[in-house]
Amino acid sequence: MITLPEQLEKLSKQENLIAQGAESLVYSAQHPYLPQQECIVKYRPKKPYRLPELDAQLSKHRTLAEARVLQKLALGDVEVPHLVFIDAKNGLIYMEKIEGLSVKQWIWNEEGDTEGGAQEAGDKSRSLPDGDVSSLKDTLVLVGQEIGKLHKSDIVHGDLTTSNVMLRDGKPVIIDFGLASVSTLAEDKAVDLYVMERAVLSTHPVHSQQYCDWLFEGYLAVVGKSQKEVMRKLEDVRQRGRKRSMLG
Amino acid sequence: MTTYLSLGLEGSANKLGVGVIKHTVTDANAENGFSTDILSNIRDTYITPPGEGFLPRDTARHHRNWVVRIIKRALDEAKISDPTKLHCISFTQGPGMGAPLQSVVIAARTIAQMWGVPLVGVNHCVGHIEMGRTITGATNPVVLYVSGGNTQVIAYSKQRYRIFGETLDIAVGNCLDRFARVLKIPNAPSPGYNIEQLAKKGKKYVPLPYTVKGMDLSMSGVLQFVESLAKRFQAGDLVVDGHQVTAEDLCFSLQETLFAMLVEITERAMAHVNSQQVLIVGGVGCNERLQEMMGIMARDRNGSVYATDERFCIDNGIMIAHAGLLAWRQGFETKMEKTQCTQRFRTDEVLVDWRV
Ligand SMILES: Nc1ncnc2c1ncn2[C@@H]1O[C@H](COP(=O)(O)OP(=O)(O)OP(=O)(O)O)[C@@H](O)[C@H]1O
Ligand SMILES: [Mg+2]
Numbered sequence: 001m002i003t004l005p006e007q008l009e010k011l012s013k014q015e016n017l018i019a020q021g022a023e024s025l026v027y028s029a030q031h032p033y034l035p036q037q038e039c040i041v042k043y044r045p046k047k048p049y050r051l052p053e054l055d056a057q058l059s060k061h062r063t064l065a066e067a068r069v070l071q072k073l074a075l076g077d078v079e080v081p082h083l084v085f086i087d088a089k090n091g092l093i094y095m096e097k098i099e100g101l102s103v104k105q106w107i108w109n110e111e112g113d114t115e116g117g118a119q120e121a122g123d124k125s126r127s128l129p130d131g132d133v134s135s136l137k138d139t140l141v142l143v144g145q146e147i148g149k150l151h152k153s154d155i156v157h158g159d160l161t162t163s164n165v166m167l168r169d170g171k172p173v174i175i176d177f178g179l180a181s182v183s184t185l186a187e188d189k190a191v192d193l194y195v196m197e198r199a200v201l202s203t204h205p206v207h208s209q210q211y212c213d214w215l216f217e218g219y220l221a222v223v224g225k226s227q228k229e230v231m232r233k234l235e236d237v238r239q240r241g242r243k244r245s246m247l248g
Numbered sequence: 249m250t251t252y253l254s255l256g257l258e259g260s261a262n263k264l265g266v267g268v269i270k271h272t273v274t275d276a277n278a279e280n281g282f283s284t285d286i287l288s289n290i291r292d293t294y295i296t297p298p299g300e301g302f303l304p305r306d307t308a309r310h311h312r313n314w315v316v317r318i319i320k321r322a323l324d325e326a327k328i329s330d331p332t333k334l335h336c337i338s339f340t341q342g343p344g345m346g347a348p349l350q351s352v353v354i355a356a357r358t359i360a361q362m363w364g365v366p367l368v369g370v371n372h373c374v375g376h377i378e379m380g381r382t383i384t385g386a387t388n389p390v391v392l393y394v395s396g397g398n399t400q401v402i403a404y405s406k407q408r409y410r411i412f413g414e415t416l417d418i419a420v421g422n423c424l425d426r427f428a429r430v431l432k433i434p435n436a437p438s439p440g441y442n443i444e445q446l447a448k449k450g451k452k453y454v455p456l457p458y459t460v461k462g463m464d465l466s467m468s469g470v471l472q473f474v475e476s477l478a479k480r481f482q483a484g485d486l487v488v489d490g491h492q493v494t495a496e497d498l499c500f501s502l503q504e505t506l507f508a509m510l511v512e513i514t515e516r517a518m519a520h521v522n523s524q525q526v527l528i529v530g531g532v533g534c535n536e537r538l539q540e541m542m543g544i545m546a547r548d549r550n551g552s553v554y555a556t557d558e559r560f561c562i563d564n565g566i567m568i569a570h571a572g573l574l575a576w577r578q579g580f581e582t583k584m585e586k587t588q589c590t591q592r593f594r595t596d597e598v599l600v601d602w603r604v
Pocket of ligand 2: 021022163164
């Protein structure tokens with residue numbers, strides 16, 4: 001097995017860097033036991049902007065939370081990367097590499113808008129590109145189902161955005177479980193959905209309503225008996241958002 | 249070269265501000281084809297005694313008492329002897345506190361009719377963003393808007409300022425102000441400023457609840473917890489890890505926790521929209537520790553942070569004058585019958601047609 005310091009050093013090579021997320025650097029790496037298999041390493045570097053004691057506590061907590069949740073989900077039917085190995089002390093998680101685009105990038109491509117910011121005079125909703133409606137719909141319904149399965153397993157994700165769902169051969173795989181936790185509470189699941197809804201609204205503004213409808217269609221189809229309670233709480237959370245005082 | 253003049257009135261919270269701005273257009277077809285001159289920027293703040301917040305009715309009375317004098321000073325300083333030459337009167341239409349907003353819009357309607365100048369209703373948050381962009385030169389930043397009433401992470405796309413993240417409960421300024429009240433920290437010049445000064449002397453970090461949800465955050469839990477610590481401190485029995493905790497330590501710990509959350513959600517939004525610029529606006533944005541933390545984060549992403557000083561961070565009339573003039577130059581006007589204010593007015597409701 002590759003020793004860690006050596007691995008860390010190898011990791012830091014720029015050409016292995018495949019993504020800089022919000023709080024992590026993601027490198028492609030060799031599988032620690034099966035050298036021929038490719039995997040990725042997610043590394044949470046120190047965040048020098050915050051106090052070292054706060055930083056250490058957050059990084060450790062999130063690395064462990066992510067690994068625990070991935071391990072728990074490995075037994076179920078939610079599509080997530082396989083957990084390969086965790087080195088909590090160094091803040092490293094090895095996991096299966098998912099080949100494909102994020103749902104965010106895929107939607108932007110489908111909409112023919114690579115930057116996510118093309119102009120649109122008057123902000124009028126243009127119609128969805130004809131041929132792609134069914135693939136957009138099918139995909140987002142599948143994403144909704146995956147989120148439904150996640151909640152059915154009593155996991156809340158904590159950062160549901162279209163960046164954090166990837167598409168492998170057209171099938172969604174949920175990633176990035178650093179803010180995830182185990183919860184049976186309808187309130188927690190409702191906040192999870194609220195965060196998702198708002199992320200769709202801001203990231204894909206022109207057709208956000210349609211996209212959310214499809215996501216919920218998928219979600220409700222699988223989530224089962226807890227759905228009434230979750231949807232009622234979601235309405236509460238939305239109301240709170242609308243009524244939130246803007247006063248000083 | 250054409251020049252345009254706008255007078256702006258702001259009074260959505262406890263600051264009353266009036267400013268006059270001039271745009272000199274050099275290329276009417278380019279988004280940035282104009283220069284900006286601040287002719288005047290006058291402010292008067294309603295200060296309450298330590299331990300007390302400002303109530304809508306008293307704040308409205310303060311604004312009514314001062315608005316005529318402040319308008320006159322703003323015109324004098326701008327050397328505008330004939331106000332009928334103004335191209336528009338811009339006023340804050342919301343969001344904010346109802347009564348203070350209303351007392352200022354009455355002044356706006358009055359002078360608009362006296363001088364025969366059109367009115368332009370401005371979204372307060374958009375005012376902050378546009379002023380911040382102009383002063384700092386940040387072209388397309390992720391914006392962290394932090395004030396007494398608002399906490400939002402915003403990015404521009406498709407002619408609107410889209411809200412990517414925001415507080416799920418209270419605003420960061422509100423959290424700081426309420427904490428200041430428990431410890432009877434003075435409200436002049438602002439509770440946040442005084443907390444910042446105390447925090448500089450804090451040493452011991454007391455762990456506080458830390459709650460982010462994706463690009464959103466929650467602060468009511470932190471407030472509740474730190475308020476209970478403050479009460480224990482006042483009762484004289486706050487010892488953590490064998491260390492006698494001081495008021496300075498509490499200010500320090502609160503700032504470090506809140507600001508770490510703010511920087512984290514801002515970073516998440518930057519990663520999400522692939523941006524490398526961040527602009528901080530709103531009253532809490534004057535805080536130098538927040539600016540420093542944001543700067544370190546941005547540097548690690550090979551980006552940069554943009555911030556302004558208290559003249560523009562803290563609520564002011566000039567930003568309203570500026571944002572109003574941008575809209576007016578696109579042909580926008582708020583007819584008299586449409587000038588009523590609204591306490592809730594979301595940033596993404598405004599069509600930002602002066603940007604491409
Ligand atoms: N298993 C994986 N396979 C392939 N690519 C991955 C995988 N995990 C992460 N990535 C890539 O790395 C990026 C960042 O990863 P991730 O979302 O897990 O971290 P993060 O966004 O930094 O974390 P957080 O949102 O908690 O701050 C992803 O957007 C994706 O492009
Ligand atoms: Mg992510």
